[in-house]
Amino acid sequence: MKYKIFIIIIVLLFGLITPLLWLNDMRNYLASLFFVNDLTSADVRAHYQQGSVSILIVPGHDNKNYGTWYKGMKEVDLVAEIGENLYEYLARDGRFNVTLVRNRNGYTQEFSDYFTKQKNNIAFFIRSVWTYFNELTRTQQIAISPQKVHHNRVNRKTQIALYGINKWANDHNIDIVLHLHLNDYSGRRSWERKYDGFSIYIPSKELPNHEVSQELARHLRKVFSRYWAASNLPVEKSAIIESPLLIATGAAGSLRSAGVLMEYGYIYESRFHTDLMLKEAAFRTYQGLLAFFMDGEKIADDFSWVFPYEWERNISFESRLKEDIAAAQAALFELGFYPPPDMTRRQCPINGNFRTCTKKALANFQKQMGIAGNGEFGPKTRAALNKLF
Numbered sequence: 001m002k003y004k005i006f007i008i009i010i011v012l013l014f015g016l017i018t019p020l021l022w023l024n025d026m027r028n029y030l031a032s033l034f035f036v037n038d039l040t041s042a043d044v045r046a047h048y049q050q051g052s053v054s055i056l057i058v059p060g061h062d063n064k065n066y067g068t069w070y071k072g073m074k075e076v077d078l079v080a081e082i083g084e085n086l087y088e089y090l091a092r093d094g095r096f097n098v099t100l101v102r103n104r105n106g107y108t109q110e111f112s113d114y115f116t117k118q119k120n121n122i123a124f125f126i127r128s129v130w131t132y133f134n135e136l137t138r139t140q141q142i143a144i145s146p147q148k149v150h151h152n153r154v155n156r157k158t159q160i161a162l163y164g165i166n167k168w169a170n171d172h173n174i175d176i177v178l179h180l181h182l183n184d185y186s187g188r189r190s191w192e193r194k195y196d197g198f199s200i201y202i203p204s205k206e207l208p209n210h211e212v213s214q215e216l217a218r219h220l221r222k223v224f225s226r227y228w229a230a231s232n233l234p235v236e237k238s239a240i241i242e243s244p245l246l247i248a249t250g251a252a253g254s255l256r257s258a259g260v261l262m263e264y265g266y267i268y269e270s271r272f273h274t275d276l277m278l279k280e281a282a283f284r285t286y287q288g289l290l291a292f293f294m295d296g297e298k299i300a301d302d303f304s305w306v307f308p309y310e311w312e313r314n315i316s317f318e319s320r321l322k323e324d325i326a327a328a329q330a331a332l333f334e335l336g337f338y339p340p341p342d343m344t345r346r347q348c349p350i351n352g353n354f355r356t357c358t359k360k361a362l363a364n365f366q367k368q369m370g371i372a373g374n375g376e377f378g379p380k381t382r383a384a385l386n387k388l389f
């Protein structure tokens with residue numbers, strides 16, 4: 001009887017001490033995450049000067065949970081294509097050590113293996129960061145910022161993948177994690193298009209990777225704003241939205257790297273519906289990164305994602321999703337004709353649709369070039385553009 005009590009006492013003591021030891025351990029392990037922001041924009045810029053910045057590209061969602069969709073197009077595929085293009089730009093650059101988590105065929109072998117084999121470690125990681133984070137908030141060492149935008153709750157599998165990516169990034173000393181998404185709003189009816197424009201999500205200010213993420217986001221916003229309209233969804237009106245609970249950008253201090261989530265625009269915007277235009281999204285992201293590294297001059301031509309271009313066909317008014325028109329819009333943009341003077345960039349995106357914006361811009365171009373016409377896209381206009389681009 002006595003020894004039973006003895007064992008019970010031992011078990012109780014063990015049960016009491018282990019979490020204490022464990023918590024203490026975690027505190028040491030995670031302390032740097034909270035009390036010293038150990039990855040700053042200055043550090044990341046220094047890595048660039050040294051010739052190696054590690055970037056992880058994460059096209060949003062996966063084949064099981066494909067995000068939003070529009071007319072048969074799925075977010076999962078469109079953002080994978082942006083990711084593949086961005087990978088190309090960065091890999092070609094030479095200063096970036098770049099990893100793509102997923103392409104159009106799904107997760108790379110490395111990541112699908114990682115999620116399966118490391119599942120328990122990732123689950124432990126999730127518990128650890130949250131235990132510590134809750135402790136910090138309970139003792140009022142940090143205060144959680146209010147959440148302005150509601151994020152969909154994710155299932156366990158997605159949780160493992162998203163926190164797993166953060167853990168992987170921490171373990172591999174990644175400088176920047178870029179999540180790529182297309183936006184939507186809840187309750188949208190199929191014909192509706194209430195909102196458009198890009199927005200950028202970053203960790204809120206109490207999180208350890210806030211500063212570097214915010215700095216990067218500001219440069220991305222600056223570049224995108226030169227060409228694209230920012231979101232007109234009221235809560236996204238500053239284009240950069242700080243979020244305390246988005247796993248992708250490091251909820252609960254789970255990410256050491258800069259964490260930025262791009263919502264390039266709304267899924268129904270035509271600019272995401274051709275291969276060529278998806279390339280622009282990747283190119284602007286690359287430009288934003290170079291701007292962050294104060295190397296924006298490196299890209300002399302803002303439209304090298306499309307030029308040189310050869311226009312071979314006439315296009316009739318009201319045609320939609322024509323790469324020839326997107327390229328013509330880009331050309332007219334560069335020449336200062338697009339959008340036409342009385343119209344805005346929001347009304348006139350580079351989207352491949354031949355409507356009033358393009359017609360007016362073409363008419364002004366034709367006037368300047370001495371071409372007879374009223375905004376048609378015919379042989380003389382094509383010849384003039386082919387000569388210039």
Ligand SMILES: [Zn+2]
Nearest residue numbers: 060067181182
């Ligand atoms: Zn998404």
